[in-house]
Structures are given as structure tokens and as C-alpha cells.
Amino acid sequence: MLLKNLELFLLIVEKGGLSAAGRELGLSPASVSERLAQLESFYGASLLNRTTRAINLTDEGRLLVDGARRLLAEADELHSSIRLGTQRISGPIRLSAPEDLGRQYIEPILAQFMQEYPQVSIDLNLSDGYVDPVSQGIDFAVRFGALADSTLHARLIGENRRVVCASPLYLARHGTPRHPEDLTRHECLVMRFGINIAREWTFKLHGKTHRILVSGRRVANDGALVRQWCLAGHGLCLKSVWDVRADLDAGRLVEVLKDYDLGGTALNIVYPPSRVQPRRVRLLIERIAAQLTAEGTP
Structure with a gap:
């Protein structure tokens, strides 16, 4: 029962509340509260600070999160080894x-x-x-x-560079930018990361840095959608070369401003x-x- 209660505790933390964890497991709020109380009684410590709007881990709760994950992983590994070979x-x-x-x-x-x-x-x-x-x-x-x-x-898999690219259709209609400043006169497809919109694109050449504020009618927090817009000819995008390599190789997209370094990750x-x-x-x-x-x- 201890392991089940630890699983429930981790789900409460992940879902951000007792009710959400209960819905995930098909348990009533009373059952969730009772099992959390059992766990707190077992450890002799309060694990969560609860208000009407949020829950927060106590110091003991934070310690238990890491320990519970290790314990459950080890138990799962042991179970699989014995039961399944x-x-x-x-x-x-x-x-x-x-x-x-x-x-x-x-x-x-x-x-x-x-x-x-x-x-x-x-x-x-x-x-x-x-x-x-x-x-x-x-x-x-x-x-x-x-x-x-x-x-x-972290385990390093490889390096990555960023590229600016567009479809042949877009470039045929609007021309090919030759300098980063040219992007201010183009439709650019922009990524949103949380509340931050990545409108500043940075280019380097011969030790000189160009920071360009781009604009466009399309902003998304989904890199796949930005790539889709770019393929459809809606503008230029700044992407990881991993994401567009197949499109570049097939000629569906064209890299522009190749002489400039946009940084790597x-x-x-x-x-x-x-x-x-x-x-x-x-x-x-x-x-x-x-x-x-x-x-x-x-």
C-alpha cells in the first residue's frame, strides 16, 4: 500500500492538485485525502501545503518526490525482472x-x-x-x-545550426534577401516560447553582429506549424537545420543568407x-x- 500511496503522491504533484489526481485514477476527493493523510502519518511529516487555489511542497515533500521516484523505479525494475525475466x-x-x-x-x-x-x-x-x-x-x-x-x-547527441529559409514560391514572388536588414521588408514566420515572441533574429559575419527585429502576420508556439507555413509560401522562417534538412535537400525550401552565422546549439x-x-x-x-x-x- 505504501508504493500505491507514493504513486498517488507523485500524481498529485504532477497534476497540481488532489482533485485532478483523483480524476486521473477514478478516486473520490475523500479517498485521495485519506490516502495522503496515511502517507503523512507514515512519515510523521506534512508533505503538502494546501490552499483553495494551489498546493506547494514542504521541505519534506520535496525530499520525498525524488526518493519516491527512485523507489518506484527500483520496485518496477525488480517486479519486471522476477515476474517477466x-x-x-x-x-x-x-x-x-x-x-x-x-x-x-x-x-x-x-x-x-x-x-x-x-x-x-x-x-x-x-x-x-x-x-x-x-x-x-x-x-x-x-x-x-x-x-x-x-x-x-545531459548526453550530447550532436551539434545544431540555425538557418533562415523560404519556399521557392515565396522567393519568386517577393525576392531573395541578400542582407539581414532586408528581412524587415519581408513576411517572417515567428515562434512564440511561452510569453516570449522570438522577433529578434541575430546574424554574425566577420565579427560584426546584426540584430534584426522581424515582423509578420503569423506567430505560433508550434515549430511544425511554422515549418508548414514556410512550405506553403507564407514567409521566411528561422529554424533548426535538423527540422528542415529534408526540405532543403528536396528543394522544397531554400536557405538564404548562407554567409551569416545564426549561432548553434x-x-x-x-x-x-x-x-x-x-x-x-x-x-x-x-x-x-x-x-x-x-x-x-x-
Whole structure:
């Protein structure tokens, strides 16, 4: 019963409330409160500060979050080893990836992995925004950019550069920009990251930096949609070359301003260092790392 209550506690933290966790498991609010009280009684400490609007972890609650995840992962690994045999791979895997990269690269790897291991289930969170593996209970995340959270471990997959591109149709109608300043007279497709809109595009050439404020009628928080707009001829976009490499190779998109450096970012797999990863998670991380590395740095 302790393990079940720990699972419920982690779900309360993930969902942000007792009622939401209860709905997920089909439990009444009274049952959720009773089981949380049992857990707090067992540890002799209050785990959550509850108000009418929100819940917050106590110091003891924060300590239990990490410990509970480790304990549940170890219990799951032990259960699988004894019940199914050490060579049987089964159970859920939760991961996160950027929109375009997830659809183009990660999903085919997952499909192959699930075909090989039919007892594995996948919960894939596609998001171009920041995803915290710890607070959201995610086993690992595939992520562009520097590792802002120093408490996470990172496995470098490859480097990435950014490009400005457009469809041949758009360039035929509106001309090809030759200098970053030309972008101010073009329709640009802009990404939103949370409340921030990435309207400033930075270019470097021969030690000189050009910061250009672009504008356009289309803004989205979905990188795949921005790519779709670009393919349809609605404007120029600033994208990871991983996301548009196939389009560039096929001639569906054309890179412009090639002489300028738009900066590069690392492509990493990140995961909480304190979490014991079940064998199924370790195998999938190895598979993704190997296949994306084999793709090479675009």
C-alpha cells in the first residue's frame, strides 16, 4: 500500500492538485485525502501545503518526490525482472521532444522500439517550450540548447545550426534577401516560447553582429506549424537545420543568407541524475542516441 500511496503522491504533484489526481485514477476527493493523510502519518511529516487555489511542497515533500521516484523505479525494475525475466522489457516510458524533431526523427524510432518490445508503452510529450523532467515526471527529454538546469544530466547527441529559409514560391514572388536588414521588408514566420515572441533574429559575419527585429502576420508556439507555413509560401522562417534538412535537400525550401552565422546549439538527451532508470528507459535512450548520432550533424 505504501508504493500505491507514493504513486498517488507523485500524481498529485504532477497534476497540481488532489482533485485532478483523483480524476486521473477514478478516486473520490475523500479517498485521495485519506490516502495522503496515511502517507503523512507514515512519515510523521506534512508533505503538502494546501490552499483553495494551489498546493506547494514542504521541505519534506520535496525530499520525498525524488526518493519516491527512485523507489518506484527500483520496485518496477525488480517486479519486471522476477515476474517477466531479466530479458523481458516492459512498462511505460515518458519522454519529451521538440515538435518537429519529435515527429520527423523521434516518432519513427519509437515505432520501431515498440514493435520490438510489445510490452512497452510510450507517453510522448511534444513541446517547443521548456519541459522540466523532474516536476513533470518525465524519464528523459530530447532538447536543443544549453543545459540551463545544472541538476540535470545531459548526453550530447550532436551539434545544431540555425538557418533562415523560404519556399521557392515565396522567393519568386517577393525576392531573395541578400542582407539581414532586408528581412524587415519581408513576411517572417515567428515562434512564440511561452510569453516570449522570438522577433529578434541575430546574424554574425566577420565579427560584426546584426540584430534584426522581424515582423509578420503569423506567430505560433508550434515549430511544425511554422515549418508548414514556410512550405506553403507564407514567409521566411528561422529554424533548426535538423527540422528542415529534408526540405532543403528536396528543394522544397531554400536557405538564404548562407554567409551569416545564426549561432548553434547542442542537441542533448537530458534526465534527472537522482532517478534510477529502468532497463527499458536505458535501452530507448541508447537507441535514440545511436540513431540520431548516425544521422550526423546537418
